[in-house]
Amino acid sequence: MQTKVKGDGGGAVRGADGDPLTPLELGAWRGLLRAHADLVRRLDAGLRVSHGLSLSSYEALMLLGTSPRGRMRISELSGATLLSVSGMSRMVDRLVRDGLVVRESCEEDGRGAEVALTPSGRGRLRAARAAHLADVRREFLGRFADDELREMSGFWSRIEPDGRGA
Amino acid sequence: MQTKVKGDGGGAVRGADGDPLTPLELGAWRGLLRAHADLVRRLDAGLRVSHGLSLSSYEALMLLGTSPRGRMRISELSGATLLSVSGMSRMVDRLVRDGLVVRESCEEDGRGAEVALTPSGRGRLRAARAAHLADVRREFLGRFADDELREMSGFWSRIEPDGRGA
DNA sequence: GACCTTTGTTTGCATCGTCAACTATCCTTT
DNA sequence: AAAGGATAGTTGACGATGCAAACAAAGGTC
Numbered sequence: 001m002q003t004k005v006k007g008d009g010g011g012a013v014r015g016a017d018g019d020p021l022t023p024l025e026l027g028a029w030r031g032l033l034r035a036h037a038d039l040v041r042r043l044d045a046g047l048r049v050s051h052g053l054s055l056s057s058y059e060a061l062m063l064l065g066t067s068p069r070g071r072m073r074i075s076e077l078s079g080a081t082l083l084s085v086s087g088m089s090r091m092v093d094r095l096v097r098d099g100l101v102v103r104e105s106c107e108e109d110g111r112g113a114e115v116a117l118t119p120s121g122r123g124r125l126r127a128a129r130a131a132h133l134a135d136v137r138r139e140f141l142g143r144f145a146d147d148e149l150r151e152m153s154g155f156w157s158r159i160e161p162d163g164r165g166a
Numbered sequence: 167m168q169t170k171v172k173g174d175g176g177g178a179v180r181g182a183d184g185d186p187l188t189p190l191e192l193g194a195w196r197g198l199l200r201a202h203a204d205l206v207r208r209l210d211a212g213l214r215v216s217h218g219l220s221l222s223s224y225e226a227l228m229l230l231g232t233s234p235r236g237r238m239r240i241s242e243l244s245g246a247t248l249l250s251v252s253g254m255s256r257m258v259d260r261l262v263r264d265g266l267v268v269r270e271s272c273e274e275d276g277r278g279a280e281v282a283l284t285p286s287g288r289g290r291l292r293a294a295r296a297a298h299l300a301d302v303r304r305e306f307l308g309r310f311a312d313d314e315l316r317e318m319s320g321f322w323s324r325i326e327p328d329g330r331g332a
Numbered sequence: 333g334a335c336c337t338t339t340g341t342t343t344g345c346a347t348c349g350t351c352a353a354c355t356a357t358c359c360t361t362t
Numbered sequence: 363a364a365a366g367g368a369t370a371g372t373t374g375a376c377g378a379t380g381c382a383a384a385c386a387a388a389g390g391t392c
Binding site for chain 1: 181199319324
Binding site for chain 2: 369370371372373380
């Protein structure tokens with residue numbers, strides 16, 4: 001049962017709708033924001049100084065590198081990452097400018113662009129990969145036990161879907 | 167003990183340094199990224215359409231609203247949020263432009279600027295507050311039990327400090 | 333096969349954020 | 363009290379992003 005106390009002295013674990021966040025709630029919510037920001041900043045900095053890649057461009061290259069066909073549509077990339085389609089389009093612009101990928105026109109769909117790694121992109125990915133994975137493990141995964149990671153995964157899945165139905 | 171199997175068929179729960187992330191690791195790591203992105207996007211959108219505030223400007227106004235002296239230094243605001251000092255300086259620019267806060271020169275320190283809510287800023291904050299807190303509870307806090315939130319807080323605190331010592 | 337709808341991508345505009353360089357002030361030391 | 367160094371904040375240049383509108387090509391439908 002959730003503790004819903006309105007106007008008590010401060011022992012409430014959960015606040016009602018308009019109440020200020022309780023310490024418990026603050027810890028979970030602000031903690032998420034701060035932990036994410038810290039973590040991303042560290043990992044991004046690591047990739048950037050060592051390999052000139054942002055975290056999101058790494059993710060894009062990595063998706064391309066493991067894609068079975070070796071090339072992906074913009075929308076496919078966007079769906080698999082956290083970027084909007086337009087954001088991904090611009091990211092691909094930058095990757096093209098840096099010579100890491102090429103845009104190819106799509107055979108089956110004249111609207112489409114397909115994106116593929118260049119040799120240079122493949123090399124950059126390979127160079128960055130091990131170090132980045134080690135970073136992720138050192139800064140994040142390594143700080144939790146297996147069952148904690150499992151539990152965390154479960155937490156995340158509860159946030160995802162929603163949509164909007166009541 | 168952590169399962170560290172190198173080169174097995176796919177049953178590994180944890181990978182070694184250079185290995186690709188296992189499903190367990192992926193679930194926790196990508197899940198964090200996605201959950202955060204989804205959550206922030208939803209809350210930001212809610213605040214923005216209803217009250218013309220971004221999540222970070224809400225946080226700044228909220229800090230000002232609950233500050234004992236009613237006004238705060240730029241660096242104080244920056245330290246309490248996730249923005250750099252220069253980022254906060256620009257955010258204050260926007261808030262000033264929108265008439266929600268004022269910059270006052272600081273009595274004790276001639277370099278300093280102090281930031282204080284205007285009546286309009288106070289009003290905007292009050293108008294946004296309840297709806298935003300309800301959003302946070304609906305989209306995030308409400309999906310977890312008390313002890314889960316407590317556990318989550320514990321997780322966050324393990325990411326924070328580090329520094330760099332081995 | 334012209335028309336309308338849907339879908340994939342790009343672009344215009346605005347916001348938001350960082351780092352590095354700069355200015356202004358403060359503080360300590362001599 | 364002048365010099366040197368630390369600290370607070372602002373600004374310039376730039377990079378990312380998102381949303382909405384614009385485009386372009388497919389795919390029906392009649």
